[in-house]
Amino acid sequence: MTTVQMLSDDELNRAWWKEAVVYQIYPRSFNDSDGDGIGDLRGTIERLDYVADLGVDVIWLNPVYDSPQKDNGYDISDYQAIYGEFGTMADWEALLAEVHDRDMRLVMDLVVNHTSDQHEWFQKSRQRDPEYEDYYIWRDGGTDEHGNRTPPNNWESFFGGSAWEYDAERGEYFLHLYDTSQPDLNWRNDAVRRDIFDTIEWWLEKGIDGFRMDVINLLSKVKGLPDGDPDSEWIGAEHFIDGPAMLSYLEAMDEEVLSDYDVMTVGEMPQLTVESAREYAGADGPLDMAFHFQHTKLDYDDGERWSVGDWSLPELKRLTDRWQNGLAADGWNTLYWENHDQPRSVSRYGDPENYRRESAKLLGTFILTLRGTPYIYQGQELGMTNADWETMDDLRDVDAINHARELLDRDGVEDYDDVKDIVGYRTRDNARTPMQWDDSHNAGFTDGDPWIQVNSNYEAVNAADQRADEDSVYSYYRRLIQLRSDRDVLVYGDYMGLLPDHESVFAYTRSLATEDRTERMLVVLHFDGDTETVDLPVDYVDATLVESNYDHDDADPGTVTLAPYEARVYELFD
Template sequence: MTAARAWWKEAVVYQIYPQSFNDSDGDGVGDLQGIIERLDYVASLGVDVIWLNPVYQSPQADNGYDISDYRAIHEAYGTLDDWEELLDEIHARDMRLVMDLVVNHTSDEHEWFQRSRRGEDGYRDYYIWREGETDEYGDPTPPNNWGSFFGGSAWEYDEKGESQYLHLFHEKQPDLNWENPEIRSDIYEMIDWWLEKGIDGFRMDVINLISKPEGLPDGDPDSDPVGVEQFANGPRTQEFLNEMAAETFDDYDAMTVGECVAIDVDIAGDYVSADGPLDMAFHFQHMQLDQQDGWWSIEDWSLPDLKSVMAEWQTDLDGWNTVYLGNHDQPRIVSRFGDDEEYREASAKLLATFLLTHQGTPFLFQGDEIGMTNCPWASFEEMRDADAKNRVALALESGDIEDYDEAREVVEFRSRDNARTPMQWDDSHNAGFTDGDPWIKVNPNYEDINVAAAETAEDGILSYYRELIDLRSDLDVLVYGEYELLLPDHETVYAYRRTLDEPSVDVDDVLVVLNVSPTETGVSVPVDTDAALLFGNELDASDASSESHDSIDLDLQPYEARLYDLS
């Protein structure tokens, strides 16, 4: 049965990290006017939606995810007038704008928190405060052993507040108390304020953490910290999200996608089913294949493992999928899932094929379309990621590592800075990102990998993305088609079929074959019909295939991707 149609299902989303996209005034920080300058380029990709990472007023302890004023623009990015011009220019190009919504926590510089720590009437319960014990030296100890996502305790003693507050992330990001109906009302009013301005939806940061377990269960504060399993998908999460939708989103034709940690297919269905409060959810099961033992490990993973996770979400989810491999919090996709050296171009095209032919709304991150890679960091001092820096500091303090070099491989691979290095526009100084000193290092490979060079490469990564995005917009089967995984145990070939039971379409059966390998691979794909090559990243090469009534035999080049019309 074909899913109900919606504009956000048919859309391709392009994520812009404003701090690193384009600097218009030479201060080394990307800004709203810089984005406006590059909108024609973004529109030329054929994408439909821009997801803009936070541009709200913020002290930038966590790169804008610590908001001090939800209704103001951070001064380094511009003004509210600049933002309104950006919205108008996006809409003028027939694209839509989705903003980040960060309401699990605020900055500790937000007026709400300042009033809360002073105990002002009505504001104390805007945040989660608890009294802790004191140790033998009279220093405060945390109420329980909950650990922060950034490492260490999730509790911080505040002298002005004379007690401890909960922060699941940075200590400057205190968690809001969603049990308080007054804070929920203020949040809904703020959401409506932005929707009334004409935005087209929200990406909702760690939204399934908003409901904390009743009573904040005690745990021995002297034992090892416990993590997300304690506070994800809390008892009132569904209630709060349903209330939020009823008070805000349901009155608009808005797209809502929730970033949800520690969810599986069944939990996600509660959030994104036809009756659920959200349109889509980001899950992390495929992104955690290489870190099953936590942030400090880089584990081997197999292609069958990835297929298994993806197939479960493609076939068992009661709702609509998101499809992504990277974003502002993850390593560059070609460095993590492809080959960023000899086969950078071929593997970047293969990953584009993966993203744009699975069932669900594809999310692309700035620079993916030219094959940007992880950055070679010369030293830890070059890095800016608050998460990585906090983890390293705690590991050094505890003695888990003796020096940075001991952890260098993991930190430089995991660091969120890899995705946050400046967009590489051309081979001029600082990759054309800024005339000033960039806030973070520019990847030195910008002289070879940049938009200007990609524009002149007729069969390059950029042209491939554009052609494939056009193909997806033309073929309903790539949007609404059912998904069938083929060859689930093959170690290097990823093959699946998309079929659409609608007699009005010309192409209703597409086979996707990906050779996720640096070697030539022969494979027999079990399909019981004739095949015509539809699209691929080696279209100039001969199609070395033979067909029988029940299979197609293929000889695939390293990292080759092919689409076949089986209609």
């Protein structure tokens, strides 16, 4: 029989954010209360009972700060004001109170790698105000043989094109790793760090429960800003990801502000490795956990984002094993498939046409039974899918629009139809279509004209129908969240992967022995549209099937025949 090390309650190193399930709300697309076609804070309050009934513990609210909305709120013009179309500060305060009244917590987005070019700091910096002149990263450029201006280096913006924009008012280039409207802050400047830390403390004093930190490992840039490797995925990344002062910036943030509060901190970190995750979010690290992106690139063709390739289940297993085992002794995982930047997982890793319900449940089983904190993105619990983007005019995502134009130029074509499939598959707009509340006009999201199109399948996929159906994706998520809440083994238990080379079956055990009890669980996931018979290499005396996305009278975990996209969760007894 399997031997499991006995742990005391103290040795579990309990924390509320480890035991939580997080629900992400993208307010612009969640619920519109005033009929202007844009989701808002009052609309979010109206739907809080739905979120609470799902059983989650934390709401992560995407940016609601004042903003020109060039990048849907990630271009902030005032960190201490609310964007008018979302509501007022009083509305936000009401939302916080309503969240807390339902025994949930509220986590806000922290976007401090860059601001909007409409922020007061940038306006003063471009005017060379002595107090703000060095708040952003300004450089002289050069000239080419024809006398045309050239940027200071070859760094590339994540949204396409050069990461430098010439500002005629100041007469210099400024760095923007994202959109031209999002200039990067100069974190070498002590005054910048002080202002950011004051902003963090201001929100914590208002009562929020933590931060999701946007692209937080981009703050430190290599001195001198040298050219990057022109053959890299993101040119210049070796000079601005995990830069030399990165850890010290986060440690100062923790020591000077965060450590005074009982909050949850999670960093979004491009190109994160297990080793750097332990440094940033290990037991002695400044953060609680961090998002990596390795599993979100499985369906890239040869590492190219704006392409579609076949993905491999054994590769997903290798990634999962690496992160589950790599952070087991020092660190904590984030578990997610979707967010506001990722297309819908059912359309990527499931079968939205033939087995939408089954594959949505399977993907939910995966994130809710591994070691780490699960994150559910609005609509994921319904099995929402990618939408159809028939014309460029349908798109709202600046990233997708810029790359669509680049693809047209690169391929020498003029018709959007020639790039529609890849742009439609990758665009972040897939995650931003309105929440599908019911089968009424505009899916119950708004009485007006929605800011972005509603997915055409809302009559078949919506919350009202699923809440009334015990066999729905929503009901399945609700049961699994409750199961995770009831079983410490699904939070703190050891992970062991099984069948590493199997092409369609992902199986693993979770094991935990405490002073009170010993628990063992087995999870079996079939990522395929055909049936599959497999021998599961587990030792046990007895077993109980506690959850499945198919009906079973009796299903022993020995030699099992799995239906398309079947998921099973067993309790094992030695």
